[in-house]
Amino acid sequence: MSDHTSHKLWGGRFSIPTAAALEALNRSIGTDYRLWPFDVRLSQAWAVALWGAGVLTLEESKKIERGLARVGERLGKGVDPLPSDEDVHTLIDRLLHEEVGDVASKLHTGRSRNDQVATATRLWSMEACTRLDASARALQQVMLDHAGNLQETLMPAYTHLQRAQPVAAAHWMLSHFWPLERDRARIAAASRSAGVLPLGSGAVAGCAFPVSRVLLQGSLGFSAVSQNSIDAVGDRDFVAELLFAVAMMATHLSRLAEDLIIYGSSEFGFVQFGEAFTTGSSMVPQKRNPDALELARGSGARAIGDLTTLLATLKGLPSGYNKDLQDDKRALFDAVDTMLLVLPAVAGALAEIRFNADRMRAALSSTMMATDLADYLVEKGASFRDAHGAVGGLIRESEGSGRELGALPFSSFAKAHELFGEDVFEWLAPQKSTSRRNVPGGTGPSAVSGQLSAARAALSTVNDAARGNELVLRAV
Numbered sequence: 001m002s003d004h005t006s007h008k009l010w011g012g013r014f015s016i017p018t019a020a021a022l023e024a025l026n027r028s029i030g031t032d033y034r035l036w037p038f039d040v041r042l043s044q045a046w047a048v049a050l051w052g053a054g055v056l057t058l059e060e061s062k063k064i065e066r067g068l069a070r071v072g073e074r075l076g077k078g079v080d081p082l083p084s085d086e087d088v089h090t091l092i093d094r095l096l097h098e099e100v101g102d103v104a105s106k107l108h109t110g111r112s113r114n115d116q117v118a119t120a121t122r123l124w125s126m127e128a129c130t131r132l133d134a135s136a137r138a139l140q141q142v143m144l145d146h147a148g149n150l151q152e153t154l155m156p157a158y159t160h161l162q163r164a165q166p167v168a169a170a171h172w173m174l175s176h177f178w179p180l181e182r183d184r185a186r187i188a189a190a191s192r193s194a195g196v197l198p199l200g201s202g203a204v205a206g207c208a209f210p211v212s213r214v215l216l217q218g219s220l221g222f223s224a225v226s227q228n229s230i231d232a233v234g235d236r237d238f239v240a241e242l243l244f245a246v247a248m249m250a251t252h253l254s255r256l257a258e259d260l261i262i263y264g265s266s267e268f269g270f271v272q273f274g275e276a277f278t279t280g281s282s283m284v285p286q287k288r289n290p291d292a293l294e295l296a297r298g299s300g301a302r303a304i305g306d307l308t309t310l311l312a313t314l315k316g317l318p319s320g321y322n323k324d325l326q327d328d329k330r331a332l333f334d335a336v337d338t339m340l341l342v343l344p345a346v347a348g349a350l351a352e353i354r355f356n357a358d359r360m361r362a363a364l365s366s367t368m369m370a371t372d373l374a375d376y377l378v379e380k381g382a383s384f385r386d387a388h389g390a391v392g393g394l395i396r397e398s399e400g401s402g403r404e405l406g407a408l409p410f411s412s413f414a415k416a417h418e419l420f421g422e423d424v425f426e427w428l429a430p431q432k433s434t435s436r437r438n439v440p441g442g443t444g445p446s447a448v449s450g451q452l453s454a455a456r457a458a459l460s461t462v463n464d465a466a467r468g469n470e471l472v473l474r475a476v
């Protein structure tokens with residue numbers, strides 16, 4: 001006899017009750033409750049499949065399917081789980097019994113929570129990917145809007161956090177757009193990995209009743225059916241892939257946040273933060289703190305931790321389902337929830353930032369055109385090595401005399417290399433430097449405007465392809 005009072009899905013072979021300490025550890029409803037819409041849907045599809053396999057009559061199948069719909073309505077309004085509801089699957093089974101009585105006991109025929117939870121988690125993940133894509137696109141749109149306005153604005157580009165060369169500020173802004181574009185591609189790939197149906201794998205050996213897995217696949221919107229039941233119940237690659245995509249995206253957002261935080265400091269003054277996404281200090285009245293950006297930077301650590309947690313969980317597992325896998329959802333939900341909080345906050349913080357073109361321009365000095373000076377000599381016929389040496393000498397002189405390159409007299413240039421002419425001073429203007437870099441991917445004006453068009457085109461692609469292809473199947 002199974003334990004009907006507590007509505008356990010197992011227990012027939014046990015003669016004493018489960019220890020309270022194990023029940024406390026084993027209970028996952030606090031985490032997996034949110035899988036309910038997907039568990040209800042896959043259970044409805046399973047009821048139809050069982051009818052198709054001759055296990056349920058049409059009448060029974062319809063009763064269960066409609067009962068599950070009512071269970072879904074109740075769950076949508078909020079149901080408090082009982083202490084005996086081990087996980088969301090047990091809760092739904094109990095509620096279904098309340099709705100339709102004993103026929104509910106037939107639903108679990110041929111399936112196990114092993115293929116059930118894998119299926120529900122995949123459905124949840126595919127939906128999460130669609131939401132992540134939309135949130136990432138919203139942030140990219142803010143970047144595009146800024147970039148459109150910053151095409152004429154020049155600023156230093158840094159390597160080693162040292163001023164290196166002048167660039168269009170739009171070029172800097174778009175340097176944060178493309179990493180997110182790659183993140184969106186990774187999220188779309190994770191969604192495709194999730195789109196393989198495990199239902200029908202049973203506990204580990206496959207369902208013994210002739211259910212149509214192809215119809216299950218179609219009705220639940222999966223794009224393929226798993227090939228091996230042992231693999232299917234223990235495969236969490238899609239979780240790892242999604243966690244990597246999220247961790248990578250969190251890393252990118254952290255770098256964007258770091259740029260903005262530095263640029264917002266008084267020392268830089270390139271950007272001014274707005275007020276909706278900053279906070280004040282309880283002690284220092286003048287402070288405006290970029291908390292949204294700092295929290296974005298900090299949450300990257302969490303996302304990386306979630307990925308590490310999952311990989312560490314998977315690496316030692318024997319094949320098939322193991323209970324360790326129950327914790328995949330903690331890591332998955334934490335990372336996705338965090339990212340769905342961070343993306344809008346970063347988008348909002350970035351949207352209200354104002355750029356200070358004068359401060360950016362003031363950070364450019366003629367010394368940053370040293371490379372252009374070498375190029376000048378090359379254009380006049382010098383070898384790059386010679387040119388580099390001559391410019392090096394000029395830099396030494398300018399540093400020694402505490403003057404920028406552009407403040408040196410022409411005689412210094414003439415002494416440094418015979419090919420220098422009076423027009424050399426034009427080459428010390430930042431505009432001249434950027435305008436010479438129209439190679440695709442460069443910071444020249446036409447290259448940047450081409451880049452903007454490419455970015456706009458990329459953003460018009462919405463990555464929700466893995467969903468929306470469900471067949472509507474009903475036992476009528």
Ligand code: ARG
Pocket residue numbers: 028032087113114117321323325326327
């Ligand atoms: N709550 C479980 C999980 O999330 C469901 C699967 C339980 N399977 C089992 N054989 N006990 O992994």
